[in-house]
Amino acid sequence: AEHKLNILEGAKAWPTFDPDTSRVWWQDVGVHQNLTHAVHPDPVSGAHCWLQKAVNVTKAKPSDKHGDVWVDTNKSMMVYEQWKEMTRSAMDVSPDGNRRPLWLKRPLKPVVDAYKLPERPFGR
Incomplete structure (x- = not known):
């Protein structure tokens, strides 16, 4: 449209x-x-x-x-x-189990635990 x-x-x-x-x-x-x-x-x-x-x-x-x-x-x-x-998916390619690299600059950097991928991801 x-x-x-x-x-x-x-x-x-x-x-x-x-x-x-x-x-x-x-x-x-x-x-x-x-x-x-x-x-x-x-x-x-x-x-x-x-x-x-x-x-x-x-x-x-x-x-x-x-x-x-x-x-x-x-x-x-x-x-x-x-x-x-x-x-x-980061679940398939992350080298360290994180969503994003910890060194990635962010304006409001989350706590380290927020970077961790879930052990049992939704939909898998």
């Missing part, structure tokens, strides 16, 4: 508990770059990764407005399924 996303209104200040929201002075919100690519699971980690290139970005038509994005979710799902086929 094809879907169109367009900007309804630009950015503006608004009152919240955070004083920074009242300091928004710009109006242009741009286009969210994630919408130009289908979800691609990394074959090694399973995480969403930027392993793809945009193959169908077209010049704007006279009827297009700044910020318009068209998405074909059927094609997106097809690409996702193709990439998912290449992924491998």
Whole structure:
């Protein structure tokens, strides 16, 4: 199915508990770059990764407005399924029984036990 996303209104200040929201002075919100690519699971980690290139970005038509994005979710799902086929379970390939390497930088690093794979994984 094809879907169109367009900007309804630009950015503006608004009152919240955070004083920074009242300091928004710009109006242009741009286009969210994630919408130009289908979800691609990394074959090694399973995480969403930027392993793809945009193959169908077209010049704007006279009827297009700044910020318009068209998405074909059927094609997106097809690409996702193709990439998912290449992924491998950490249960099969982990060298140390962890979901991810302990050295992997994370903004909010979990406790070490959270990295451990379950002894009896769901679905096996």
